Amino acid sequence: MMGRITYIFCALLLLLFNYNYGYNLNEKRLPPPVNDDCSGATTLTVNPTEICAAGSTASFTQATVSTQGTTCTALNSADIWYQFTATSTSHTIALSNFSGSPQPMVIVVYEGDCTALSQLYCSQNNVVNASGLTIGAVYKVRIYFNTVTASTINTFLVCVTTPPPPSNNNQTECLITTNNYDFELPDLVWSNFPTFVNHNVVQGWRTTASDEMIEFWQQPNYENVPAYSGTQFIELNANVVSGVYQDYQTPQATVFNYGFAHRGRQGTDTCQLLAGPPGGPYVNVGAPVSTGNTAWSYNTGTYTVPVGQTVTRFILQSVSSVGGASVGNFLDAISFTADNGIITSNPYYMGCGDIIADLEAAGVGTWSAHTDNPSTVTISDPSANNVQISGFGPSGSYFFDWTTQYCTSTIEISFTGPYPQDPVIPNITYCQNQTAVPIDIPVDQPGYTMIYYLNSNQLPDAPTPDTSVIGTTTYYVLQESDQGCQSPAYPLVVTVNPAVSPVTDFTLPAAVCTSDVSASPTPETGFTTGGIYTAPAGVTIDPDTGVIDLLNSTPGTYDITYTVAEDFENCLIEGSSMATITINDAPLLMPATPLGLCDDASNDGIAEFNLAPAIAEMENGQPNLTATVHLSLTDAQNNINPQSQPLFTNTVPNSQTIYVRFVEDGTTTDCYTIEEVQLMVNPLPTISSPITDYVLCDQTDYMTPDGIEEFDLTSKDLEVTGGNPDYAVSYYETANDAETATNPIVNLTTYANLSNPQMIYVRLENTVTTCYDVFDFDLVVTPLPIYDSAQTDFHECEEVPGQADFDLHSHDSACLLREYHR
Structure with missing residues (x-):
């Protein structure tokens, strides 16, 4: 009965403050959260530093189990979704400020959209240290209960922060680091007495204790024990003999450096560091550590991860304590680190012709080039440990970073440059006594130099060939970069030829008629082409071919000139010739309209035509023209076999072309013009019967x-x-x-x-x-x-x-x- 009263009271409060959340008294349930599945993922603010100034409070009320994406545990009783846009190659996603009953939570980070999710990280300790991210890319985050049945009234803060790189970009400090290494989280309300915290609400650390409790101490406290680092530390023996542990991804064999502060509580307590894959077997790392209760001891050493141990668990296990199973073994400042820096020797020198740099780094990270490098380059695989860098531009120092989860190491590559391109060597030809200029072979890049040799001797400058003697001279030319890298030497042949006179003689018809349309020159044998034809005003001439357009030229007598200019490339001296042509006028006719007649009853295609109208049409009012009619163009051109006219009977049935030759009366030039006249005899229409x-x-x-x-x-x-x-x-x-x-x-x-x-x-x-x-x-x-x-x-x-x-x-x-x- 009390449960129903509480439920109705809460519902009334929600209605009172206008928060109905889709509540239906008949259904007696609230709708699932908006981020219940991937498509409704809540966007998280990315904090620019490791401080969580802005986060999102998670709520699982009515949350369900999603079908999208894979998980790293067998259990999932409810999940919710978030997303964030990467502003750095590394971000930390952490859960804190838990309320409600502690329950095991899992964080999964994916890349891709909701239809094609690819799992990148999966954590069961409330923290994901994500590295190798793409700036600007959107990543999905799934948080779920690793239980059969969850209490969905729990809340907590979800936060995305940005870890800083270590100071000075020190390569030896590029390490795998420990989450919550000095137990400053959760940030507890101060108490003079120890606080027992369920490990499901602690970032990074888990306990082997069956009650899942970690005992936190703060300073000051009633036993006046100061923290070794920060303001909080833990007691290994909380309620039972146990250990605390943290897991690390170790995809490659690597060496961990460890350190931890230890102190007895009521006397000399002893603990042991263990390491191995989750679930064992575990090996002792170093000797057991025994410390009194008057001061902290700080203990260090190394542990080499065996090949194939992809996840390594470090456990600090209680061995003995003066106070018994639930008293003793203070711990603080626990760190496990592994070097993830650049392995390649630094700086890295590239000689002449070396155009690819092979670099190697440890750990999981991303290669990037400094923005102030001499040029952009190509990195074969920015997330690979072994990488090839190519596409270098100008010579100089190039700097590259290997960025891992919390650090960046830098390497300098001294790029000398490739061998210069083979120079493009054109052979050079001069005419005898032609003025020569210094040889100038262009370089491929600013700062490069062409070096010339003659008779195995390097010349101080680009040589100027001697053109006084006919023959050839061979120089050798190579290209040298600004870094001293040289191309092979190639020959450059300079040839000096004797000068010759051009052949410019040509002929033209002595006299032409404008009706000839055009007149062309006839060149002499061995004629030198490339010259220019010129003519006085009144003549329309093609300067390249010498063809005269008679129709657009004025009748008269003209001198036509062909000139070849001086051409040192072909060793020609200037020359010219002239020919005379007389252009006579010819009648200018109009086209004749075709003549058509209807056949007689015989329908034989033969009819008598009156040519007088057609002749008058062609003359177009010009006086003093004599017209003759011919059956073929040849007859008209040769003025033979004239036909009767103006009445003319066609000699070819149905359709015939005749040719009319016009000559101006009283002239002696015999310039004529010929026009065609089309004759057509059209048959009469007929009926079949x-x-x-x-x-x-x-x-x-x-x-x-x-x-x-x-x-x-x-x-x-x-x-x-x-x-x-x-x-x-x-x-x-x-x-x-x-x-x-x-x-x-x-x-x-x-x-x-x-x-x-x-x-x-x-x-x-x-x-x-x-x-x-x-x-x-x-x-x-x-x-x-x-x-x-x-x-x-x-x-x-x-x-x-x-x-x-x-x-x-x-x-x-x-x-x-x-x-x-x-």
């Missing part, structure tokens, strides 16, 4: 027929055109109208004949060529036959009972009052 008559029955009044009916003339379109899409059909009442395309029948679908029969004229026109022909057919109206209903019965004698043969056609004439005729 005569158009059939259009016959209708006289149905309007079949008893008194008038011979008049309505005809749908469009029904004859397909018969006339044969489906040709280029044909157009129109219908007329007279042949003259059809020929002149006047007065077409417009009511084509309801045309009533004027007489019976009546001839209709059809104009069939090719819409592409406009050629047409006229055809005809008759409209015929035929009267319907009339049946005489006044007929007598038809009798025959039976041949068999009830059956006889009747000739029905014998009564045809008697049945019809009017016979039907087509």
